[in-house]
Amino acid sequence: MNNAAEYRVTIAMPRARAWEKLRDLGLAHNYVPGLVRTEITTGARTGVGASRRVYQSETRFLDETVIDWGEGHGFVIRLHRGNNGAPAPFSEATFRYWLDDAEDGNTSLCTTLAYTVRWGLLGKLLDRLVLAKAIRSSTRDVAICLKDFYERGVALDPARLRELKQHRA
DSSP: OOEEEEEEEEESSOHHHHHHHHTOGGGGGGTSTTOOEEEEOSSOSSSTTOEEEEESSSSOEEEEEEEEEETTTEEEEEEESTTSOSOTTEEEEEEEEEEEEOGGGOEEEEEEEEEEESSHHHHHHHIIIIIHHHHHHHHHHHHHHHHHHHHHOOOOOHHHHHHHHHHHO
């Protein structure tokens, strides 16, 4: 893929405990801004091939399928809409969640959105002028909200998201 946005945070818990939460693919709506529900759509709930559908409303959704699984550390999901490929403006897109040990028994979380835009030169221009900044912000928001959910044990709500963004600004 041609482009990537990455963000790192430290979570105040051991990696093994963070992994127990991260490996539950059904929890995404608790920490991904804008999601209202998560549904596992395959028999497999973990590992390569496991898939979930994340809802932004009752009718607006995105499919996410695990394409790489690093037991105890993280996974990569392919973003798609059924068999139709990645949602516009992407021709392909993946999201990576990765945990590593950090100092003092904490965990380092790295979130990465890797993508290629559609529409040739127009897409590249759109990425440079608008998309890249929005994607960096979104990737950061997922990381800080996941950290908050894991540490507090409370699902994200709009007021808390605003508070976290103000604190990070």
